[in-house]
Amino acid sequence: MRTRTMSGVYLPGDSTAVLRELPVPEPGPGQVLLEVGASGICGSDIGYIYHGHKGHRGVDGPAYRGVVAGHEPSGRIVAAGPGCRRFGEGDRVIVYHIAGCGLCDNCRRGYFISCTAPERQAYGWQRDGGHAHYLLAEESTCVPLPAELSYVDGALIACGFGTAYEGLRRIAVNGDGDLLVVGLGPVGLAAGMIGRGMGARRVVGVEVSAQRRRWADGLGVFDATIAPESSAEQTAALVADAVGGQGALTTIDCSGSKAGRATAIAGAAEWGRVSLVGEGGTLETEVSDALLHKQLTLYASWVTSLTAMAGLAVNLARWGVRPEQVVSDRFPLEEADKAYALAAGASEGKVVLVPGEPL
Incomplete structure (x- = not known):
């Protein structure tokens, strides 16, 4: 049986972004597979990963582990692994960009960002992120994306608007x-x-x-x-x-x-x-x-909680506020290098990658 492949963006740390082919992952227990609708480029990615500047959360050198970049994803679930109970195929979601242990006090309050357990992993830093056609995510990190909001809206909520x-x-x-x-x-x-x-x-x-x-x-x-x-x-x-x-x-x-x-x-x-x-x-x-x-x-303040992010998405829809208004530039995955160069330089507003139809 032929293994399905997809494109993903990697950041070598020399102010470039490169596209590589990799297998489409299969969701395991408690995991979902998203078809990525949009994935934002964050300022922290530019400084600490794209340019390779040293130091992040006390780590000597970039905490980036050579994975698919992008911690601001949203998309549509196309497959759910065993044990998933809240989300399923067809659901539109935002992905909270940290997968915590789920047991410490910070995780139980929804602040996965502040989890200090060894198994804590950030999408786009220690595990594959959203700069790809598909993303393997923990169901516990998914937030419902209201019908009134677009995938680009969702990508912006995933980090910047939540912060x-x-x-x-x-x-x-x-x-x-x-x-x-x-x-x-x-x-x-x-x-x-x-x-x-x-x-x-x-x-x-x-x-x-x-x-x-x-x-x-x-x-x-x-x-x-x-x-x-x-x-x-x-x-x-x-x-x-x-x-x-x-x-x-x-x-x-x-x-x-x-x-x-x-x-x-x-x-x-x-x-x-x-x-x-x-x-x-x-x-x-x-x-x-x-x-x-x-x-x-x-x-x-350092990022928001998963529960507050879910509330924000609902509030934005209620207020009629569309985060995508701050987006000045959209690029396909194939132009990730150009997108990062713009985001690191003279962009007016937010720069977002929109993967489009998978190959």
Whole structure:
């Protein structure tokens, strides 16, 4: 019997993406096989895998284990292994990008991302991910994809929108105050869209890149987008003018930069709540005037839980918010090298791989 094969994208760590042929996997107990509808390219993949930068979660060197890349997949289940009870053939799902042990306290709360068991595996890092025609996934990591949302929507929820949502949940964004988003890359754009859905009175963005500010303006989500000044305090004054007050009650830094974090803190109003979700870099702040005297609360957040991700998908459908609006470029698997080069360089918004019909 002839073994079915498929194409998959691998990242050698030298700023290239290569396509290889591999067998289509068969689902085992508790596993499902997805026909991938879309798979996003994440900023963490670019830095830690694509460019081969050292260090991730305390690992000396990239934690990538030479598997099919991509931890932002969604698709349709085409086969279910023995013991699957919730999902079956034909179901449309998002894949939470970590398969945890399922037994530790973090896993039992749905935060597979924080599982520290040896068997913890991230899709696209330690086990084959979504940059392929098919993906073998644990049923326990699947989240229903509402009919109102596309596979591209689902791919964005799988990481970036989930990360933004968790950060906004921590600071309880609502209609009582304004929201400041610092860094208008894909996660920052997601934060703006979700913050609007959660009822933020006004949503203001700060972004260095004029190109990204123009892209954000075109979404119709932000009340204002601001180019940062030479100091966080000067930028905060512009934010205060934009919201007509003393600053934003809730702020979120998605830039992962020292300057961006300083802006999120300076731009917060008294008794404000600040969320940090951007990876990397350092945090440097004056304490008394910047934090204590303003009575600020800082929250740090690393991805969302499986249960919150499922709730987010339902909320997005209810709000009429389509994550795919932040996508500026779509590529087939065969053009993965071009897609990664764009995502690592001058892309306006999110870059997504859409595998198309399997061979």
